[in-house]
Amino acid sequence: MANPKQEIKYTKLFINNEFVDAKSGKTFATLNPATEQPIVSVAEGDKDDVEAAVRAAKAAFARSAPWRQMDASGRGRLLNRLADLMQRDIDTLANLESLDNGKTFGDSQFDITCAIDTFRYYAGWADKIHGSTVPSDGPVLTYIRKEPVGVVGQIIPWNYPILMLTWKWAPALAAGCTLVLKPAEQTPLSALHMAALSKEAGFPDGVINVVNGFGPTVGAAIVAHPDIRKVAFTGSVETGRIILSGASTSNLKKVSLELGGKSPLVIFNDADLDEAVEIAHNAIFANHGQNCCAGSRTFVQEGIYDAFVAKAAEMARQRKVGDAFQDGVQQGPQVDEEQFKKILGYIESAQAEGAQLQAGGKRAGTVGYFVEPTVFSNVTDGMKIAREEIFGPVQSILKFSTLDEVIERANSTEYGLAAGVVTKDINTAITFTNAVEAGSVWVNCYDYVVPTTPFGGYKQSGSGRELGYSGIELYLETKSVTIKLPAKV
Numbered sequence: 001m002a003n004p005k006q007e008i009k010y011t012k013l014f015i016n017n018e019f020v021d022a023k024s025g026k027t028f029a030t031l032n033p034a035t036e037q038p039i040v041s042v043a044e045g046d047k048d049d050v051e052a053a054v055r056a057a058k059a060a061f062a063r064s065a066p067w068r069q070m071d072a073s074g075r076g077r078l079l080n081r082l083a084d085l086m087q088r089d090i091d092t093l094a095n096l097e098s099l100d101n102g103k104t105f106g107d108s109q110f111d112i113t114c115a116i117d118t119f120r121y122y123a124g125w126a127d128k129i130h131g132s133t134v135p136s137d138g139p140v141l142t143y144i145r146k147e148p149v150g151v152v153g154q155i156i157p158w159n160y161p162i163l164m165l166t167w168k169w170a171p172a173l174a175a176g177c178t179l180v181l182k183p184a185e186q187t188p189l190s191a192l193h194m195a196a197l198s199k200e201a202g203f204p205d206g207v208i209n210v211v212n213g214f215g216p217t218v219g220a221a222i223v224a225h226p227d228i229r230k231v232a233f234t235g236s237v238e239t240g241r242i243i244l245s246g247a248s249t250s251n252l253k254k255v256s257l258e259l260g261g262k263s264p265l266v267i268f269n270d271a272d273l274d275e276a277v278e279i280a281h282n283a284i285f286a287n288h289g290q291n292c293c294a295g296s297r298t299f300v301q302e303g304i305y306d307a308f309v310a311k312a313a314e315m316a317r318q319r320k321v322g323d324a325f326q327d328g329v330q331q332g333p334q335v336d337e338e339q340f341k342k343i344l345g346y347i348e349s350a351q352a353e354g355a356q357l358q359a360g361g362k363r364a365g366t367v368g369y370f371v372e373p374t375v376f377s378n379v380t381d382g383m384k385i386a387r388e389e390i391f392g393p394v395q396s397i398l399k400f401s402t403l404d405e406v407i408e409r410a411n412s413t414e415y416g417l418a419a420g421v422v423t424k425d426i427n428t429a430i431t432f433t434n435a436v437e438a439g440s441v442w443v444n445c446y447d448y449v450v451p452t453t454p455f456g457g458y459k460q461s462g463s464g465r466e467l468g469y470s471g472i473e474l475y476l477e478t479k480s481v482t483i484k485l486p487a488k489v
């Protein structure tokens with residue numbers, strides 16, 4: 001049941017299976033973006049708390065520790081148990097997520113259902129991670145072992161708090177790593193409830209640690225720590241750059257990055273118009289536009305352009321904006337004042353650069369970080385809204401003539417996370433999907449993100465792939481073992 005008055009039980013740091021205060025005693029308030037008021041204060045970790053968390057994670061990774069002695073199938077059972085507990089607490093988790101992030105209760109439930117599926121998917125992998133034998137020359141036996149990387153640091157954003165935690169925790173735990181997670185400062189609450197569930201599920205001491213706090217303190221300490229062997233990050237390109245550089249100047253820890261996007265969604269003349277409008281609407285407005293793979297450049301072929309714009313604007317005007325806990329609401333507030341102001345700034349820049357405002361265009365209401373679902377037509381490639389990640393409910397509709405032209409324009413960006421194409425012509429669809437520089441391409445659909453399928457970016461949208469078996473590979477080392485035999489056998 002949706003409950004904006006959800007009791008909040010966990011507000012401290014989670015280190016070595018205990019909730020503890022920050023060593024400094026400091027706390028910070030997490031705000032409700034619908035009211036702009038504090039929900040609760042949470043412990044504010046810093047370098048010393050990261051140190052304690054890494055020490056716990058390192059001890060949990062010791063050869064004789066219960067986690068390392070556990071059978072791989074035992075890790076799978078713990079992951080499934082955690083998924084069971086998430087299912088039991090789905091309403092509590094969804095309430096915490098919606099309070100802290102502003103997304104609708106229904107969207108939070110959907111995200112948590114996806115997260116549960118992901119834990120179950122990786123539970124299945126835990127005892128199926130294996131090496132191989134290799135036919136080396138000479139009287140030797142050579143085999144390849146796959147081993148967990150060790151202690152890993154994980155830094156996640158605020159747009160899908162539980163889902164991003166899951167994309168990090170589930171493969172790392174299936175692989176046998178131990179971890180220190182930093183949730184985003186805006187959305188620590190669901191991660192802390194997840195920490196409590198991990199203890200209840202039976203994960204041994206120190207395997208999972210959560211340190212709330214800020215990027216330049218907690219995040220930087222994770223990135224610099226010499227005992228952390230790998231860092232996994234989701235967030236902005238700018239912070240991704242800082243992380244890569246911090247990893248290279250500390251212990252050269254491995255890094256995987258899932259960064260931003262400016263993803264093209266291309267709609268051809270032969271598309272079913274209503275279906276295409278709906279795909280494009282959901283591609284940009286889902287999660288209030290706060291989505292790394294949002295279809296933020298809607299390219300529409302000239303034959304249907306005017307009709308498409310009219311219907312897209314009408315659909316945006318019908319989108320119901322309001323409090324996350326109200327029935328029928330499709331869009332809550334943006335996560336914080338910074339994002340809210342950034343989005344309004346982009347809307348202003350689009351008007352100044354000559355884009356035509358078709359719907360929305362301003363703040364919704366007077367309290368909370370609500371932005372009207374906004375649609376611009378006559379957007380051209382050089383405009384700021386066509387080049388930069390807005391991360392908000394702003395649809396930019398661009399016109400194109402030919403397939404070759406739109407391929408070139410779609411690829412004319414340093415991002416390469418996702419792309420979509422809507423057409424009835426299989427040749428057009430395949431030509432586009434082969435040519436577009438993007439880690440995920442969706443044909444006649446969008447945002448089809450499932451646990452089995454790798455997800456990540458080309459170019460500056462990142463490196464490495466989460467989900468699928470690729471997600472596990474991020475947390476594995478490869479060891480080649482060669483044993484001399486008395487004779488060739």
Ligand SMILES: NC(=O)C1=CN([C@@H]2O[C@H](COP(=O)(O)OP(=O)(O)OC[C@H]3O[C@@H](n4cnc5c(N)ncnc54)[C@H](OP(=O)(O)O)[C@@H]3O)[C@@H](O)[C@H]2O)C=CC1
Nearest residue numbers: 156157184185214215219220235236239259260292389391
């Ligand atoms: N790819 C994606 O899914 C996301 C993209 N973005 C893009 O980034 C823009 C800015 O959002 P923002 O939240 O500032 O994104 P950031 O990339 O800065 O935040 C993501 C995470 O990184 C942490 N972080 C920040 N600085 C450092 C650092 N120096 N070292 C280590 N970790 C750090 C943040 O901590 P803290 O909690 O203190 O912020 C947060 O946990 C958005 O408008 C959007 O365009 C944002 C979120 C997700």
Ligand SMILES: CCCCCC/C=C/C(=O)O
Nearest residue numbers: 159234291292293447449
């Ligand atoms: C629930 C379906 C959409 C998932 C999108 C994942 C986005 C990740 C990100 O923004 O980093």
